[in-house]
Amino acid sequence: MRRLRLRADIAVQAAAAHVGMRGPQLNHIEAARTGLDETRMRALASLYACTDEDYLATLASLGASDGKGWWNKHRRRVPAFALDLAELEHWATRAYLSYETFFIPGLLQTEEYIRRTFQNSEAPLSDEQIDDAVSFRLERQQILNSLAEFRFVIHEAALLMSFADKHAMRRQLAHLLEVWERPNVTIQVFPFSVKATLPYSGPFLITEPRSSALSTVVIDHPGVSEFTDAPEALEKYRSRFEALSRLALPAGDTRTSTRPDSVRDSWGVVQHIKHGLELET
Structure with a gap:
């Protein structure tokens, strides 16, 4: 306003x-x-x-909200920024754009992968804190059942990280291929082979409510997440996401990626890495 x-x-x-x-x-x-x-x-x-009726209707919905939702029961059990993120995701009824570098995006993680992530975090956490964090992240994933469009660009490095053991990573990649089948989810791999250098390579996500003008950018910095809804930031990060998507491999799927004449695509990369882990075990 x-x-x-x-x-x-x-x-x-x-x-x-x-x-x-x-x-x-x-x-x-x-x-x-x-x-x-x-x-x-x-x-x-x-x-x-x-x-702009979409803008006004979104503002009215936000104004009528008391800020309480399923995430409220996790208050004092997870960090405040995580609660804010869950609320932003709740309002992302139009689109959700995510770029990740070294981790599988939170909405796509298995319970096992989440647990290993927190067990290996720099700040030591108690078993109870880890259980709370795992429970919260799994509940966040219910947003994938909405009608929003979810687009993920994941750096190839995230598929090869070894902080989770080979068994856990293989199951994580198998889960990724399962989520691939959802009609509202698009996953692309940003390969090591890309020669173009973007001015910003850190992870970020954009949550878009009914009116995209009221979107929020969440920028992941070490140890903290920055939230901004400034129009210039939205324009910059939307442009950056589209550039990453253009440079990334096409998504592909189980039908097109297995053809003899298929080109290298994201589904094929994930499947190849998963198969390599199966052979190692």
């Missing part, structure tokens, strides 16, 4: 008066410290000349 007001070049006092409020009240609303009912939200949007 603050971005809409600034774009319309309307002072906060004038906007507040338009809906029978005082300037400080609207400041609190724009800072997300207090809520805004739909009637006033739409009155302000009209003042700001915003007529």
Whole structure:
């Protein structure tokens, strides 16, 4: 709402008066410290000349939410940023774009892989903390049952990491190939053979609600995740994701990738690595 007001070049006092409020009240609303009912939200949007119904409907849904969901029962058992991520994923009804470098994306991980990840984390965790983290991540994966479009670009390095033993990694890759069959999931492998160097190679994801203008970028830094909904950041990371997708191998599937004349594709790479692990065991 603050971005809409600034774009319309309307002072906060004038906007507040338009809906029978005082300037400080609207400041609190724009800072997300207090809520805004739909009637006033739409009155302000009209003042700001915003007529995008998808945008307004999404804002109304967000405004009506009390911020509570299935993730609330995990409060005080997992970090706050994980709860925020689960809430963002809940609202990602349009699309979910994820790029990962050294790990299989969380939504695609097996229970065994998740557990090994936390057991080998830099910060030591108790058995109870690990159980909580595993339970939470598995419940997050239910979002794959939604109608949103899920697109994953995974660096080939993530398929070869050995922090989980060979048996666990083989089962993880088998699970990846199972998820591949979902009609709303697209998985691509970013191969070592790519010669182009992108300006940013760290993992990130974008959650898109009904209105893509209200999306959020989650940037994964060592030990912390950064959340931003700034329009310039959204544009930059959307562009970056599409560049990664163009450079990555085509997705492929069990029908096209096994043909004698098939070209190298992502499904084939995962299947080849999985088969190699089977031979080693």
